[in-house]
């Protein structure tokens with residue numbers, strides 16, 4: 148147990164605090180008499196005319212001079228909610244991802260102010276279950292624990308879908324908890340966390356907490372405090388759970404480590420994988436990352452000995468990997484979206500009382516509204532992107548949320564010939580309903596899952612056999628473990644394949660192999676039908692053979708040739724603002740400063756400036772510069788120089804180290 152500094156101070160003392168804004172440094176406030184302010188707790192202060200949350204880093208008696216010291220307004224926490232280890236981690240995040248310390252703390256800590264009553268999960272309690280590993284699972288488990296015992300902290304478990312990685316994770320977690328240590332278990336998505344939560348709950352009961360963005364701020368604070376105090380020893384959560392504090396960190400487990408959701412999208416743009424790495428090194432914990440489709444970067448790290456690689460090659464029990472068939476679609480028109488093969492296999496499955504999962508990675512009804520007269524595409528007025536038609540009659544921008552009713556006539560030429568082109572999940576839901584009469588369909592996407600408990604409802608209905616076809620976006624590909632899925636259909640596999648992004652193929656390949664892995668997990672064999680307009684694309688050849696390593700080798704050779712990660716680190720600097728000329732001026736200056744600053748750094752290249760592929764979002768023009776470098780350390784001084792440049796009014800600069808998305 149780490150000793151936590153928690154001195155209550157007397158009157159006339161001062162507190163150094165930082166705030167969750169892009170300002171460097173600490174600010175000194177006076178502690179009002181009688182207010183029991185603690186180090187490493189949160190208070191409210193008046194900061195530049197606004198009452199904001201501040202993090203107390205130090206208490207002292209040195210009155211600052213030269214300005215009038217304001218008093219702390221009030222306490223949020225009566226006792227500390229973090230300690231030096233989190234402070235150190237937040238500093239690391241702030242330094243590496245270019246945010247202020249206060250922003251890093253605000254990202255890491257829960258924002259709730261009053262812990263709520265306990266969070267009740269909607270599952271019924273079941274009797275505790277014990278874990279019995281298979282031979283292969285046990286061997287992986289032993290290898291991980293033995294080598295951790297002899298000093299290797301970083302591990303990658305590559306196990307095919309359904310091989311029982313979760314069982315291995317749970318057994319390892321059990322070992323650490325048995326020794327009094329705490330375990331953080333990261334999952335990429337909330338849909339997944341609910342099913343994993345249930346499995347973990349069967350084993351760990353009240354030792355378990357959840358931590359993700361669907362909880363209220365109050366519930367998050369409550370769960371944070373339970374984990375911090377060591378009352379709960381295992382936490383399952385999404386990326387921000389990587390910051391949870393505990394008396395002694397035993398292990399961080401990162402399930403589906405390839406997933407992009409481990410990357411944060413606002414400042415500081417940390418990657419939970421790297422933060423976990425840092426914490427485990429600092430705090431002596433075990434880092435175990437696992438996936439059926441490890442990221443190219445992680446597998447390459449394993450090949451270079453930075454991670455220890457373990458594999459699970461067989462599915463649990465009688466289950467075998469499903470057969471994958473690639474089917475050419477004649478067109479992307481709605482009436483052509485279900486191939487004969489998919490219809491046939493689905494019908495057979497439903498008739499036999501089995502289930503199908505369909506993936507279409509696009510929500511809404513139709514991605515385009517096009518004028519049949521003048522061919523104009525209706526675009527978001529604030530973004531350089533088409534509006535999506537949704538079945539409620541609205542057109543919606545998926546980037547900024549702009550919404551309007553579908554007009555009668557084309558705004559460009561006035562013709563009343565607007566057509567909805569292309570298909571999203573809502574349209575395919577209609578097509579399926581029209582094809583398989585009386586079938587019970589569940590649609591899972593951002594729109595349908597917004598309803599409270601939608602995912603629990605889905606899980607229960609899938610289990611009870613009350614759903615015939617589960618249709619959804621990438622949410623259906625992530626981690627679900629249902630045992631009666633005989634058919635997996637990918638409606639249009641091409642979505643995302645041509646994105647101007649060096650990870651486009653990797654992302655599509657792992658999404659498709661993951662969704663394929665949802666089939667045939669129980670006693671019934673699975674069949675996967677992948678529909679595409681472009682069956683000659685190389686990803687399909689590897690997919691058909693479940694050839695993850697083949698794909699990896701191919702991808703690695705492309706990355707090596709182009710000098711992309713894992714052969715370099717990428718940093719993206721993006722300027723945005725409403726005035727395009729100002730944005731262009733700013734990014735030109737950024738590029739100039741970078742080129743100067745990186746002049747002496749070997750193997751650092753500056754690409755651009757250029758318009759970002761998504762040239763405008765939410766009214767802001769976007770221009771970027773990309774740096775490829777061997778490491779971040781060597782370019783950090785130049786990035787700092789850029790960070791201290793004065794930008795024109797209204798232009799904001801995003802610095803993204805290891806961006807996941809380059810649109």
Ligand code: ADP
Pocket residue numbers: 279280281284306307308309310311312313314463628668
């Ligand atoms: P993965 O995470 O590798 O995709 P899972 O851990 O979800 O695989 O395992 C697939 C299925 O097999 C699950 O239903 C799981 O409960 C079952 N399973 C795997 N290993 C075992 C085991 N050792 N004992 C009991 N059931 C197991």
Ligand code: ZN
Pocket residue numbers: 527528529530544545546547548549764765
């Ligand atoms: Zn928009």
